[in-house]
Amino acid sequence: DIQLTQSPSFLSASVGDRVTITCRASQGISNYLAWYQQKPGKAPKLLIYAASTLERGVPSRFSGSGSGTEFTLTITSLQPEDFASYYCQQVNSYPITFGQGTRLEIK
Amino acid sequence: QVHLQESGPRLVKPSETLSLTCTVSGYFISSGYYWGWIRQPPGKGLEWIGSIFHSGNTHYNPSLKSRVTISVGTSQNHLSLKVNSVTAADTAVYYCARENGQGLDPWGQGTLVTVSS
Numbered sequence: 001d002i003q004l005t006q007s008p009s010f011l012s013a014s015v016g017d018r019v020t021i022t023c024r025a026s027q028g029i030s031n032y033l034a035w036y037q038q039k040p041g042k043a044p045k046l047l048i049y050a051a052s053t054l055e056r057g058v059p060s061r062f063s064g065s066g067s068g069t070e071f072t073l074t075i076t077s078l079q080p081e082d083f084a085s086y087y088c089q090q091v092n093s094y095p096i097t098f099g100q101g102t103r104l105e106i107k
Numbered sequence: 108q109v110h111l112q113e114s115g116p117r118l119v120k121p122s123e124t125l126s127l128t129c130t131v132s133g134y135f136i137s138s139g140y141y142w143g144w145i146r147q148p149p150g151k152g153l154e155w156i157g158s159i160f161h162s163g164n165t166h167y168n169p170s171l172k173s174r175v176t177i178s179v180g181t182s183q184n185h186l187s188l189k190v191n192s193v194t195a196a197d198t199a200v201y202y203c204a205r206e207n208g209q210g211l212d213p214w215g216q217g218t219l220v221t222v223s224s
Contacts, residue, residue, distance in 0.1 A: 001169065034210035034211070036210075036211075043202055043204075043217050044153065044202075044211070049209035089211070091209060091210060095155060095166065095168045096143070096155040096206075098153040099152075101153070
């Protein structure tokens, strides 16, 4: 199985800040990586797929990069609605696996 | 617009079988894509359970494979999940979602299943 390690697990930031979340894969997965945002009591929402492609309707302050084993999700100019949990997911091979998540909270 | 809705018992006794259905509207399962199940224990992260193609081809999480069965009902346009011999560790919100090869989208709203006597 491909393991995904996200860092940090917890992030405290202020509105307007720029934050970066990292996801490392235990083996190369090309660009078969997706990022999700999850708010309390809600299903995850697909933000980015193919490592860097923004899902339709996702604000441009979100961006993804990386290939192989190291990936990043960056949010520029944090907005109040961005405070949530974020997960990476690899779709390179079965079994599909997720990172353990990053909880982004307001400082 | 594709919509998924999970349904089934919210409370299951230990050692019994958890059974859930995911009804899909706005898209015919028989038209393509894999359709999957994911769960999330309270306060914890996401765990992929498995997925199925309309032909019946399945993939399972090795950690759950011995206890899980996913099936598809194309005439009713739904997929089903069964987890045998449940314990408290199977208490979770269970989601269904469409796998499009690039990620999971859309998702159902999820349903909390509690394992308790």
